[in-house]
Amino acid sequence: MRIVIVSATSVIAQNCIRVWAETGSHTFELVGRSPERLALLQSDLSLRFPKSKFNTSTIDFASSESIGHLVKQLAQQPIDLVLVAQGSLTDQRKASSSLEYLQSELSLNAVSAAVVSEAFSAVLKIQGAGTLGVIGSVAGDRGRAYNYSYGASKALLETYTQGLQQRFAKTRVAVCLIKPGPTATPMTAGHKGSMAEPYAVAKVIVAGLAAKRRVIYAPKLWRLIMFVIRMIPFSIFKKLSF
Amino acid sequence: MKLKSFGGVTAEVASLETPAWPDKISETVEGSEFLPIGMSKSYGDVALASGIRQVSSLGLKRLLSWDANTGVLECEAGVLLSEIQETFVSQGWMLAVTPGTSYITVGGAVANDVHGKDHHFTGTFGEHVLGLTLYRSNGEVIECSRSQNVEMLRATIGGLGLTGFIAAVRLQLRAVSGPYFDSEVIPYGSISEFFALSESTEAEGWQASVSWFDCSTSKAGRGSFTRGNPSQRKGGEPTNANGSGLSIPFTPPFSLVNKLSLDIFNTGYFHLQKRLAGKREVHYREFYYPLDGVRNWNRIYGPRGFFQYQSVIPMKDAVSATEEMLSVIQKSGQGSFLAVLKTFADREPAGLLSFARHGVTLALDFPNRGEASEKLFKALDQIVSEAEGTLNPSKDARMSREMFQKGFPGITEFAKYRDPMIFSNFSRRVID
Numbered sequence: 001m002r003i004v005i006v007s008a009t010s011v012i013a014q015n016c017i018r019v020w021a022e023t024g025s026h027t028f029e030l031v032g033r034s035p036e037r038l039a040l041l042q043s044d045l046s047l048r049f050p051k052s053k054f055n056t057s058t059i060d061f062a063s064s065e066s067i068g069h070l071v072k073q074l075a076q077q078p079i080d081l082v083l084v085a086q087g088s089l090t091d092q093r094k095a096s097s098s099l100e101y102l103q104s105e106l107s108l109n110a111v112s113a114a115v116v117s118e119a120f121s122a123v124l125k126i127q128g129a130g131t132l133g134v135i136g137s138v139a140g141d142r143g144r145a146y147n148y149s150y151g152a153s154k155a156l157l158e159t160y161t162q163g164l165q166q167r168f169a170k171t172r173v174a175v176c177l178i179k180p181g182p183t184a185t186p187m188t189a190g191h192k193g194s195m196a197e198p199y200a201v202a203k204v205i206v207a208g209l210a211a212k213r214r215v216i217y218a219p220k221l222w223r224l225i226m227f228v229i230r231m232i233p234f235s236i237f238k239k240l241s242f
Numbered sequence: 243m244k245l246k247s248f249g250g251v252t253a254e255v256a257s258l259e260t261p262a263w264p265d266k267i268s269e270t271v272e273g274s275e276f277l278p279i280g281m282s283k284s285y286g287d288v289a290l291a292s293g294i295r296q297v298s299s300l301g302l303k304r305l306l307s308w309d310a311n312t313g314v315l316e317c318e319a320g321v322l323l324s325e326i327q328e329t330f331v332s333q334g335w336m337l338a339v340t341p342g343t344s345y346i347t348v349g350g351a352v353a354n355d356v357h358g359k360d361h362h363f364t365g366t367f368g369e370h371v372l373g374l375t376l377y378r379s380n381g382e383v384i385e386c387s388r389s390q391n392v393e394m395l396r397a398t399i400g401g402l403g404l405t406g407f408i409a410a411v412r413l414q415l416r417a418v419s420g421p422y423f424d425s426e427v428i429p430y431g432s433i434s435e436f437f438a439l440s441e442s443t444e445a446e447g448w449q450a451s452v453s454w455f456d457c458s459t460s461k462a463g464r465g466s467f468t469r470g471n472p473s474q475r476k477g478g479e480p481t482n483a484n485g486s487g488l489s490i491p492f493t494p495p496f497s498l499v500n501k502l503s504l505d506i507f508n509t510g511y512f513h514l515q516k517r518l519a520g521k522r523e524v525h526y527r528e529f530y531y532p533l534d535g536v537r538n539w540n541r542i543y544g545p546r547g548f549f550q551y552q553s554v555i556p557m558k559d560a561v562s563a564t565e566e567m568l569s570v571i572q573k574s575g576q577g578s579f580l581a582v583l584k585t586f587a588d589r590e591p592a593g594l595l596s597f598a599r600h601g602v603t604l605a606l607d608f609p610n611r612g613e614a615s616e617k618l619f620k621a622l623d624q625i626v627s628e629a630e631g632t633l634n635p636s637k638d639a640r641m642s643r644e645m646f647q648k649g650f651p652g653i654t655e656f657a658k659y660r661d662p663m664i665f666s667n668f669s670r671r672v673i674d
Contacts, residue, residue, distance in 0.1 A: 011262075037263055044304035048329055185262075 004029040007086035011185040015202035021049035061112040071119040090150040109153030129172040141226040174212035181222040249285035250547015253292040262301035278403040280347030286639030287667035313415040319349030338416035349408040354636040355400030359450035368399030368592030376406040379663035397659035400593025422473035423529040456508040458577020466515035497544035497609040504577040552605040555631035560602035563629040578606035594652035646672035
């Protein structure tokens with residue numbers, strides 16, 4: 001397969017790459033902001049998985065021009081799968097006190113991710129086949145005081161992918177929304193609460209994408225947890241603190 | 243938050259910070275006091291620092307470059323030894339030195355200048371370090387190699403993390419045919435037989451050797467000697483996955499290791515080893531890392547944890563001192579589950595504070611019995627000190643300042659290379 005990973009340096013993306021590369025030989029297009037980080041990732045993956053090929057390209061997530069240019073370049077050869085993994089875990093307290101921070105977070109997590117998804121969906125449409133996986137979050141299932149800026153961005157991606165899914169329903173293009181639960185990353189080390197291991201999360205994602213599932217909760221238990229959370233009446237929900 | 247060492251020592255630390263990219267290291271290590279840590283597999287308190295920040299290398303896990311012709315690997319400090327073995331054994335290369343667990347970081351292996359079964363053949367881990375990148379709390383990034391900042395390299399190897407944050411390491415791997423070892427198990431009846439076997443093993447050119455022995459039953463002193471050489475067989479895929487898949491799922495409320503279970507274990511294990519006596523081919527995981535197959539085995543010691551007492555005694559008094567230690571342990575009634583004996587060859591230490599030195603090393607695990615344990619250790623300390631030996635800092639949680647300073651005379655020179663913002667509970671206890 002030829003797999004495009006947008007924001008390949010994110011922890012979940014890195015683990016998905018590992019799962020794919022462990023089970024087959026693929027060509028990976030690693031896309032990201034920082035050429036230095038991409039080069040590190042490329043050297044590591046090339047040494048661990050000599051049977052796969054790893055190319056890198058940089059992107060400015062804030063620029064539709066940069067996004068359009070990159071997608072055009074990558075589309076010169078057929079793409080089997082695109083994983084849109086960009087996102088930053090917004091610090092809600094900081095977002096509430098700095099409008100500048102809030103705007104840049106919303107731009108990256110919502111606007112830019114939607115633009116990237118739209119641009120690649122156009123490529124898949126022309127190809128007539130392919131899978132687009134977009135990383136949302138369980139945080140998008142219900143607005144909470146704790147993380148609503150992040151959650152709202154991910155909710156936008158949910159509606160966006162729903163639209164793409166209906167649009168491509170009669171084609172062989174699959175669009176999948178991925179909703180990871182809280183995942184242990186270097187940044188969450190030391191946080192309270194139980195976190196899923198990113199490798200286990202990645203396994204669920206890779207299997208879900210292969211099965212072209214419309215919504216992939218990872219770990220799967222989160223489908224049930226979020227169903228319950230969505231069902232709680234607001235009169236009770238407002239009193240909860242989690 | 244609370245952190246726990248492998249032996250069960252705990253510390254309340256200010257925070258755990260894990261830079262995930264090299265461009266984040268400087269901002270993390272600058273500013274306030276901290277301690278670099280890895281997998282926290284040290285037994286005592288070298289990887290714990292109460293009240294200050296712990297900066298983990300576990301976010302830095304990338305392989306950076308590899309030369310398949312020379313076997314030189316450069317990788318980030320958070321890469322685990324298991325990853326190196328698994329990635330490169332199929333290409334005919336392995337670590338030249340590995341301790342008894344593969345679940346430790348490269349950074350930790352350098353900082354503790356670890357040793358293993360191959361000491362008489364390949365020395366310590368630090369002897370195969372060609373260079374490293376060190377981030378200091380003052381913002382300096384120091385590239386050390388065999389030709390550049392050589393003294394800083396020597397201080398950092400075995401330097402217990404106190405010279406700076408090791409970010410990347412350049413390592414010389416060793417060429418092997420495949421993942422297998424030709425091993426031989428030889429039961430023996432007494433400590434003096436062990437010494438004779440050690441000598442002949444070295445003379446016959448065996449690359450690796452280690453020995454387990456019984457130190458609790460009335461037949462204490464008997465044991466089994468294992469030695470091995472990399473097999474010439476080219477490999478093929480390993481036939482069995484690592485270990486038994488056994489795991490100790492939780493910490494029992496009390497130690498499962500007591501006089502009765504020890505005697506049963508030691509007797510049973512001796513007879514098992516007797517049955518295994520002779521030559522056979524084993525996978526490197528079984529040869530080097532038998533305990534990696536049982537996850538969380540340290541939990542059998544219960545919530546109070548355990549101590550490992552690892553001494554090294556110079557050759558001249560090794561036989562008598564080891565026999566004396568054995569008799570003190572037997573009299574105390576606190577036998578050890580894992581009693582490991584090994585000789586260290588006469589080699590130039592790689593680091594200023596390296597533990598491995600010419601002599602005989604004895605490693606013993608004891609459940610933590612509070613005062614009774616300390617009383618036993620004091621008695622053992624005296625034998626070790628009189629024989630001009632010392633203890634391994636990576637295993638230690640209790641040795642005295644005096645004993646450390648005497649056993650590690652390089653500590654005076656080491657001070658010149660110390661990072662003034664780095665402390666561990668170990669350094670506070672015996673150095674600062």
